[in-house]
C-alpha cells in the first residue's frame with residue numbers, strides 16, 4: 307500500500323493546534339507524530355512513497371458538508387450540479403465528504419427514492435458521500451422505512467414545515483416522525499418556516515404587484531422562522547427526539563435554539579455561509595432581476611436588523627453547531643429566469659459547496675472565530691452529529707486519510723470564471739479571501755494538488771453512517 311507522509315504543518319483540531327507530522331498508510335491515518343520523529347528507526351520523509359511538505363501551512367481534517375442537494379428536482383427543474391460536478395467542486399474547496407438529501411415526495415416509496423439517489427451518486431463522486439432522507443409524506447409506510455434506513459447507514463431524516471403541497475408536514479405528522487426518531491435514535495432535521503402563513507404572504511405580494519426577487523425575502527419574515535423553530539423545539543421535546551434545525555438565518559430563531567439548549571434540550575443549529583455574509587438589502591434587493599441569484603429558503607436576512615453579526619456570535623457561543631452550504635445551485639439563465647415577473651417561481655437555492663472552507667476561514671482572519679472553531683463547525687462536529695466520527699472530521703490515527711493542506715498566506719478570488727461548480731454565476735463574484743486550499747487528500751489519494759485536479763469520478767464511496775454521537 308502507498309504510504310504518504312505530510313510533514314512540517316500545524317495540525318488543527320477543535321481542541322488545539324500544534325506542529326505535527328501525519329503518516330498515512332493506504333486510505334488511513336496510521337500515526338500523528340512530533341516533528342522529526344522516526345518510526346522503528348526509519349526517517350519517514352525518505353521511507354514514504356509520497357511526501358507532502360506542509361511547512362507554513364495548516365493540516366486540517368477534510369471538510370464535511372452535511373447539507374448538499376446535487377441534481378435536486380425543484381420547481382420543475384434540477385439543481386445544476388450533478389454528483390460528479392458537485393463533488394469535484396467540493397474537492398477543489400477542501401471538502402472531502404458531503405451528506406446529500408434523498409427525497410421522498412408524496413406517493414413514492416421511501417426505499418425507492420433512496421435507491422434512486424444511490425444510483426445517481428454511485429460511480430460519480432470524487433469524494434465520499436452519505437445521505438439524509440427527506441420524508442415528504444409521513445405515513446405508516448414511511449415511518450417503517452425510517453427504521454429500516456437506519457440499519458442501512460442513513461440515520462437522519464429531514465422534514466419540512468414549509469412548502470405546502472410539496473414537502474410540507476403538519477404538526478401531527480411531524481410528531482409521529484419525531485416519535486419514530488426517538489425510538490430508533492435517528493436524528494430529526496427540520497426546515498423550520500411556517501409555510502402555510504408564508505404562502506398567504508406570497509400570494510398577497512404577487513397580487514399587489516410586488517413580484518421582484520426582493521419580495522421573496524419580505525414574504526418569509528423572521529417571525530415565521532422563529533415561530534416554526536419554537537414549534538419544532540416543543541414538538542421534539544414532547545417526543546424526546548433530538549432536533550437539528552437546518553439553514554437557520556434569523557437571529558430570533560437562534561435565540562429560541564439557544565434558550566432551549568440553555569434548558570438542556572437536545573437542539574442543534576446549522577447555518578450556512580450565505581446567512582453570515584449576504585443580506586436582504588444588498589443581494590436580494592439588487593436591481594432588476596439580479597436578486598434571483600440569492601433566492602433561497604430560509605431567505606437572506608436584513609443587515610439593518612443585525613442577523614449576520616448575531617449568527618457569528620452564536621457560532622462563538624456554540625449555539626450554532628455546524629456550518630453546511632445547503633448547496634443547491636440553479637443557473638440564472640433558464641432556471642432562475644423561470645421566475646421573471648413572479649419570484650415564487652424562482653427555484654430556491656444557492657451554490658457554494660466549493661467555498662465553505664475559504665469563507666469560514668475569513669471568520670478566523672477577522673477574529674470572529676478561532677482556528678479551532680473553524681475546524682469544529684466545518685469538519686468535526688458535522689462528522690460527529692451525522693455518525694461518521696472518528697472516521698471523518700479529525701486528524702487522528704485510525705481515521706480516514708481525508709486531509710486539507712491549507713495555506714494561510716494564500717489568497718483566493720471567487721468568481722464564475724474560476725470556480726468549478728456548474729453555475730453560470732457566482733453568489734460571491736469578485737470576493738477576494740485570505741487563505742488557499744493547496745492540497746486535498748481523500749482516503750489517502752491526493753485529489754487536488756496546488757491548482758491541479760487529480761481526482762476521479764468513482765473514487766468517492768458511500769459512507770454508511772452510525773447513529774449520532776453525543777447529542778446532548
Ligand code: URP
Pocket residue numbers: 375497553601602603604632634654655656
Ligand atoms: O433554498 C433552499 N434552501 N433550497 C434547497 C432546499 C432546502 O430547503 O434546503
Ligand code: ZN
Pocket residue numbers: 497552553603604
Ligand atoms: Zn430546507
Ligand code: ZN
Pocket residue numbers: 373374375632633634
Ligand atoms: Zn437544503
Ligand code: ZN
Pocket residue numbers: 713716717742743744
Ligand atoms: Zn496556495
